[in-house]
Amino acid sequence: xxxxxxxxxxxxxxxxxxxxxxxxxxxxxxxxxxxxxxxxxxxxxxxxxxxxxxxxxxxxxxxxxxxxxxxxxxxxxxxxxxxxxxxxxxxxxxxxxxxxxxxxxxxxxxxxxxxxxxxxxxxxxxxxxxxxxxxxxxxxxxxxxxxxxxxxxxxxxxxxxxxxxxxxxxxxxxxxxxxxxxxxxxxxxxxxxxxxxxxxxxxxxxxxxxxxxxxxxxxxxxxxxxxxxxxxxxxxxxxxxxx
Amino acid sequence: xxxxxxxxxxxxxxxxxxxxxxxxxxxxxxxxxxxxxxxxxxxxxxxxxxxxxxxxxxxxxxxxxxxxxxxxxxxxxxxxxxxxxxxxxxxxxxxxxxxxxxxxxxxxxxxxxxxxxxxxxxxxxxxxxxxxxxxxxxxxxxxxxxxxxxxxxxxxxxxxxxxxxxxxxxxxxxxxxxxxxxxxxxxxxxxxxxxxxxxxxxxxxxxxxxxxxxxxxxxxxxxxxxxxxxxxxxxxxxxxxxx
DNA sequence: CGTAGACTTGACGGCACTCAAACAAGGTGG
DNA sequence: CCACCTTGTTTGAGTGCCGTCAAGTCTACG
Numbered sequence: 359x360x361x362x363x364x365x366x367x368x369x370x371x372x373x374x375x376x377x378x379x380x381x382x383x384x385x386x387x388x389x390x391x392x393x394x395x396x397x398x399x400x401x402x403x404x405x406x407x408x409x410x411x412x413x414x415x416x417x418x419x420x421x422x423x424x425x426x427x428x429x430x431x432x433x434x435x436x437x438x439x440x441x442x443x444x445x446x447x448x449x450x451x452x453x454x455x456x457x458x459x460x461x462x463x464x465x466x467x468x469x470x471x472x473x474x475x476x477x478x479x480x481x482x483x484x485x486x487x488x489x490x491x492x493x494x495x496x497x498x499x500x501x502x503x504x505x506x507x508x509x510x511x512x513x514x515x516x517x518x519x520x521x522x523x524x525x526x527x528x529x530x531x532x533x534x535x536x537x538x539x540x541x542x543x544x545x546x547x548x549x550x551x552x553x554x555x556x557x558x559x560x561x562x563x564x565x566x567x568x569x570x571x572x573x574x575x576x577x578x579x580x581x582x583x584x585x586x587x588x589x590x591x592x593x594x595x596x597x598x599x600x601x
Numbered sequence: 602x603x604x605x606x607x608x609x610x611x612x613x614x615x616x617x618x619x620x621x622x623x624x625x626x627x628x629x630x631x632x633x634x635x636x637x638x639x640x641x642x643x644x645x646x647x648x649x650x651x652x653x654x655x656x657x658x659x660x661x662x663x664x665x666x667x668x669x670x671x672x673x674x675x676x677x678x679x680x681x682x683x684x685x686x687x688x689x690x691x692x693x694x695x696x697x698x699x700x701x702x703x704x705x706x707x708x709x710x711x712x713x714x715x716x717x718x719x720x721x722x723x724x725x726x727x728x729x730x731x732x733x734x735x736x737x738x739x740x741x742x743x744x745x746x747x748x749x750x751x752x753x754x755x756x757x758x759x760x761x762x763x764x765x766x767x768x769x770x771x772x773x774x775x776x777x778x779x780x781x782x783x784x785x786x787x788x789x790x791x792x793x794x795x796x797x798x799x800x801x802x803x804x805x806x807x808x809x810x811x812x813x814x815x816x817x818x819x820x821x822x823x824x825x826x827x828x829x830x831x832x833x834x835x836x837x838x839x840x841x842x843x844x
Numbered sequence: 845c846g847t848a849g850a851c852t853t854g855a856c857g858g859c860a861c862t863c864a865a866a867c868a869a870g871g872t873g874g
Numbered sequence: 875c876c877a878c879c880t881t882g883t884t885t886g887a888g889t890g891c892c893g894t895c896a897a898g899t900c901t902a903c904g
Contacts (some may be wrong), residue, residue: 405835423745426831431748433741445738448731448844453738453836476727480719487730488691490737495688495696497740498676502666504747505674505792509892540850549748554892556852572901588669592648593696601691752860783882797860799884815869845904852899860891867884874877 361386363415363465366439366527371485373526375601381482388471389413395462397538402443406452410466411444417462418538422546423454432547433500434493435459435539437520439527445490447472460538484601495593507588509550510558514587516548517568521577522591534576562586604629606658606708609682609770614728616769618844624725631714632656638705640781645686649695653709654687660705661781665789666697675790676743677736678702678782680763682770688733690715703781727844738836750831752793753801757830759791760811764820765834777819805829 360368360382368385371377390410395401401412401419419442421434433454436442442456447469476483496519503512524535541559545552562568567583569576577583603611603625611628614620633653638644644655644662662685664677676697679685685699690712719726739762746755767778784802788795805811810826812819820826 421741423741425745425749429749431745433744445734448727448734449738449838450842450844451835451838451840453838454741473723473727476723480716480723480726483723483726484691484716484719487733490730491688491691491733494733494737494740495692497737497744498664498666498697500744501676501740501747501792502668502674504744505789506668506672541852542850546748549744551893552850553852553894557892560852592694595692595694595696597694599693601693784884785882794861795882796862796884800860803884847904848902850899850901853897855896856894858891858893860889862889863887865885867882869882870880872877872879874875 361389361465363392363463364389364413366415367413367441369527370439371489373596373598374488375485375598377482377485381479381485384475384479384482388467388475390466390468390471392463392465395458395464397458397461399458401456401458401462401464402446402452403455404452406446407450408443408446408452408469410468411447411472412442412456413465413467414438414440414442415463415465418459419456419462420459420543420547421454421456430546431549432543434496435520435547437523437527438529441486441489444472444486445493448490459543481601488595488601492595495595499593504549509548509554510561511587512548512550513544513555513558514562514567514583515589517575517577518584518587518589518591519594520575521580522594522596526596533578533580534574536574538573604632604708606635606706607632607656609658610656610684612770613682614732616839616841617731618728618841620725620728624722624728627718627722627725631710631718633709633711633714635706635708638701638707640701640704642701644699644701644705644707645689645695646698647695649689650693651686651689651695652713653711654690654715655685655699656708656710657681657683657685658706658708661702662699662705663702663786663790664697664699673789674792675786677739678763678790680766680770681772684729684732687715687729688736691733702786724844731838731844735838738838742836747792752791752797753804754830755791755793756787756798756801757805757810757826758832760818760820761827761830761832761834762837763818764823765837765839769839776821776823777817779817781816 414436416438419436420432422432424430503515524530541555542552545555566578657679659681662679663675665675667673746758767773784798785795788798809821
C-alpha cells in the first residue's frame with residue numbers, strides 16, 4: 359500500500375516518468391517516521407552525517423550556508439513533495455544546513471532502505487537520481503539569474519519558478535500561492551539586501567505583474583511576468599519520459 | 602582491462618570510494634569512441650537530447666547559458682576527469698550548452714551502457730550519482746560566492762577550487778596550474794564584467810596572493826589565499842568512504 | 845494597549861558597469 | 875622579416891545599481 363504522506367512526492371515523480379505500483383510500494387516501505395518541525399528550526403546542519411534523508415510533506419524549507427561574518431546565502435527553497443537532502447544519501451556529509459521556513463511536516467527515509475532500492479529497483483534509482491538532478495538544474499538557473507539578470511528580473515524569475523513548482527504539487531490556488539518567507543530571507547536567497555528586495559518588489563507591483571502581501575503572492579499577469587523574467591521552464595524538465 | 606583514457610576519472614572516483622576491478626572494467630567497457638574537439642566548439646547544445654554522455658580526458662570545458670540579449674553565464678568549469686553531461690543520461694534533454702574552452706580530448710559513454718551499469722552495478726551507480734552531486738555541491742558554492750562574497754573573494758575562491766580539483770587529477774605543477782580561459786570568460790563565470798575581472802585580478806596580484814599570466818596561474822600564498830576566499834574544501838567531499 | 849517583528853522610505857556612499865581608448869602579443873601574408 | 879590584423883589585457887572617466895545606516899510605519903499578538 360502506498361503511503362498517504364508521499365502523495366505530492368509521487369505527483370512530482372509521475373510528471374517525469376511512469377512509476378509502477380511496485381516502485382511506489384517500495385518507496386512507501388522505505389519511509390520511516392513522520393515528524394513536525396517548528397518554523398525556524400534546522401532539519402540538518404552543515405557537517406552532520408545523517409543516516410536518513412528528509413522529504414517535505416507540508417511547509418517550506420531552505421538550504422543555506424552562513425559565512426564567518428554572519429552573512430547568509432540561501433541556495434535552495436524546497437516546497438512540499440521535495441526531498442531536501444536526498445543527496446546526503448550519497449554525499450554522506452552535509453556541506454550546508456537545511457532549515458524550516460515555516461512549520462513543516464516531514465517523512466524521513468533511512469539510508470539503509472534507499473540502498474536497498476538501488477540494489478533492487480534500478481529504474482526507480484534513476485528516477486531518484488533525476489530528482490537530485492532537478493535541484494542541480496535549479497541551482498544552475500539561480501546562478502544565471504544572480505550573474506546576469508537585474509535584481510527585479512531575478513525576483514520575477516524566482517516567482518515564476520515557484521509558481522510552476524507549486525503547481526506541480528497542487529499548491530496553486532487560482533493565480534495565487536502562499537510563500538511563508540520574509541523579505542530578509544528573500545534577500546538571502548537572491549543575494550541582495552533586504553532593503554533592495556523591498557524596492558524591487560514595489561517595482562514589480564507597480565508594473566501590475568504581481569501582488570505580495572501577508573506571505574501570499576498573486577500573479578496578475580503570467581505571460582508578462584514570464585517575459586519580464588525571461589523565464590523558460592525547460593530546466594524543470596516537466597515531460598514524462600522513460601528515464 | 603581498464604581504459605587508459607579514464608585514468609584521471611578513476612583517480613577522481615578512487616578519492617571518494619573504493620572502486621573494484623570489476624567496476625573499473627564495467628566502466629571501461631561502457632566507454633565508446635574518443636574524439637578531439639577544437640577550442641570554442643560546442644560539445645552539446647541546449648535543447649539537444651544526447652544518447653551518450655561525455656567525459657573530458659584532457660582540456661577544459663564549460664557549461665553555459667546565453668540570454669536573449671547575448672549575455673552569457675557560465676555555470677560550471679570542467680577539468681580533465683570530469684563527466685560534463687552525465688546528468689543528460691537521466692535528464693534526457695539538455696537545459697544548457699557545453700563548450701570547449703581549449704582543445705579537448707573526450708570519451709563518450711552511450712546511455713545504453715550506463716543503463717546497464719545501473720541494472721548490474723548498484724554500488725557503481727551510487728558512485729556515478731555521487732559525481733553528479735559533486736557538481737551540484739559546486740553549484741551551491743558558486744551561488745554563495747556570487748551572492749555574498751566580494752568580486753575579489755569570489756575570484757580567489759574559484760582559484761582555490763580549481764587548485765584543489767586539478768590537484769586531484771594530477772594537474773598541479775608545484776604551486777601552479779594552467780587555466781586556458783580569457784578574462785571575458787572569467788567574467789562570464791563570475792557574473793561580473795571583463796573590465797572588473799581585470800581590476801580584481803590586479804588586486805589579488807598586488808596582495809601577492811597569485812600571479813596570472815599567459816593562462817598560467819601561480820598560487821603564491823595558499824594559506825592566505827584560502828583565508829581571503831574563506832575557502833573550505835568540505836563541499837568537494839574529498840574523503841574516501843563507502844557510498 | 846503596548847511591544848516585537850516585518851515592512852517601507854529616504855539619504856548617502858561605494859562597488860561594479862559601460863564606454864572608450866591605449867597597449868601587448870601572437871599569427872599571417874606580402 | 876616586418877607591416878598588419880586580431881585577440882586579449884589594461885587603464886581612465888563617468889554613471890548607476892544596490893548597499894548601509896537610520897528612522898518611521900504597519901500589523902500581529904500577548
